[in-house]
Amino acid sequence: MCRCKFRNAFSIIELLVVIGVAAIALAVALPAAQHTRAKARRIQCALRLSELSIATNIHLSTYNTFPYTSKNFGVFVNGSAKRFPAISPHSQLLASLDQAAFEKVAIFDPSLSWTDRQPISTVESNRILIKTSMPMFLCPSDSGPVGGNNYRANLGPDIGVFRGSPPTTHNGIGAFENGRALSPSSFSDGLSNTIMYSEKVIGDRNRTVYQAFRDNFVFSPGFTNRDEAARTCRQFATSTPLSHDSFGGTTWLFGGYNHTWYNHVATPNSFIPDCCTGLSFGGGDGLYTARSLHHGGVNVGMADGSTNFISNSIDALVWLQQSTRSSGD
Template sequence: MRLPSRLSSSKSSCKGFTLIELLVVIAIIAVLIALLLPAVQAAREAARRSQCVNNLKQIGLAMQNYHDVHQTFPLQGTLGVPLDNPAQRSNWWGPSVFVHLLPFMEQTPLQNAFNFSASCVVGCTTLGRSANTTVVNTAIQTMLCPSDGNTVYPRGTNYAVSCGPQFRFDVSGNLATGVFVTTRAFGISAIPDGTSNTILCSEVIRGDGVAGRDNGAERYRDVPWPVGGPEGSGINQVMPEGLPNLQAYLTACAPRVQARTSEINDAHNSWAFARMHLGTAFNTIQPPNARQRDCIWYPAHAGLITARSRHSGGVNTLFGDGSVRFIKDTINQPTWWALGTREGGEVISSDQL
């Protein structure tokens, strides 16, 4: 008679989780994940940003070592004579600064494979371009910021050299405000503003190759500079003297951006190209990560080529002394212009950065 009683007691003591208890546990787990995920993501982004800084430091060290050997920084867009047609020679078609830095970045075999006697790497005739196809199509991890995550252009670059606060990069003489232009190589002795106050290189973001989808790297082509020809000329395209023209240009650019007129999505698709849009040059006309998308005058590869990054709040920037600093998006625009010049004579204090 007692056996059923014991069985009954045993059964009543074996309880499972109720549905409400399971839902509570799941809710608690969800809350914990929601609390921890931002911290994990922040830690990952901090690691990516650290790698980005390290990439720029490697580029800076390569530039300093190049300078020790040559007493100047490399030229941007230097050319030999194209194999098939000397008339094809153009300062827009030559190799980038980074091609010259390859031996100082542990990439000597890659530079040895580069044919400088046919040093047009983009834009010229097929034979000229094909001479360096292997090198141009090689991806270099040091040139890629892990925060970008772009897989469309693995041979691209997230770092570009500064031509200063000017619309075009193929100028010379007193109008060459930045350290890197197509017609003249500058050394530290040509930077009286001080190497710690002069930008060598900063971040850019690569296009995604997809029209109509915002990734921040879209540009809008064939918007002419208001005066001095469509690509600008003289002091009218240099800041701050050209500020009224810049304001007119931004006004002309805005409706293009809104309507997505003549949109192109292949920005900075090669570390080996010297061109501003496709390759490794940028200017300090607009502040970092400017809300206004870039418009360009594509036939001359002049335009608004703005420093941009996937890091929240600013861009990592390499200076002439080899230091890498994070420049905030909120930097005063004249200060950004001043940091882009070699010999503007501006006085910049640390609290302006």
């Protein structure tokens, strides 16, 4: 008689069934894991924005004003030329966020921050800081370059940077105003009703490649108001613009639309691409929209220090009203 011993083994059919079940389980688990990671990054991004808002209120309690900010520009005052330096709110907030870095900032450096190019500085300490990353200014959802900045100061509901008549024409009623430090008394709409900061993805610093979600294209003829800018940026959108800026958010150090400001001309993550009116110190007038890589919206920091998540589907008028500090809305 044969005394052969037989081993237990999977048949081909059983093996295929096991592989199929494993593949289905993996297909279900991967999106869930990715969603969990994305949610964790969004929460961490909001926490960093909260730290920025808290630091802003520490600055307020110390100096009785919110941080000053200005772009690099020149004006005539009493017949004499006056040059404003490029000062970001972020550089002043380092006093409570990173004291060692704050002590290296040359606040009144008349630095150069052109549209469509790498920012430069005339001061050695600032040249180093341009290439220094500060984790508190970077959202974990984005993969920005060294020294980049994801958190932008709300300049208001319009395309410009200067106070005009009426004020909304030139952005004199945002949470920040170019060339002027604001006090809480300026926020008659209420600190809890005014957005102070939001997010914006960082440019890839590649002049040869245009990414509509990250970059802004240059429209040389220009535009004069919010509605015209929105129509123009939508109408002339193209995958290959003649000129574009891929250096947005390259540094947290300088004030201006290029790196540390944004406006509420378009709603969060708008399909209308950003565009501006030509080469300019600090960024030309135009659309500089809040954008993030989070699903469905952007984080915002309010003037009272709180944070919220704003949906992409927010009503355009409500979004505009949340950008003003004293419009009675």
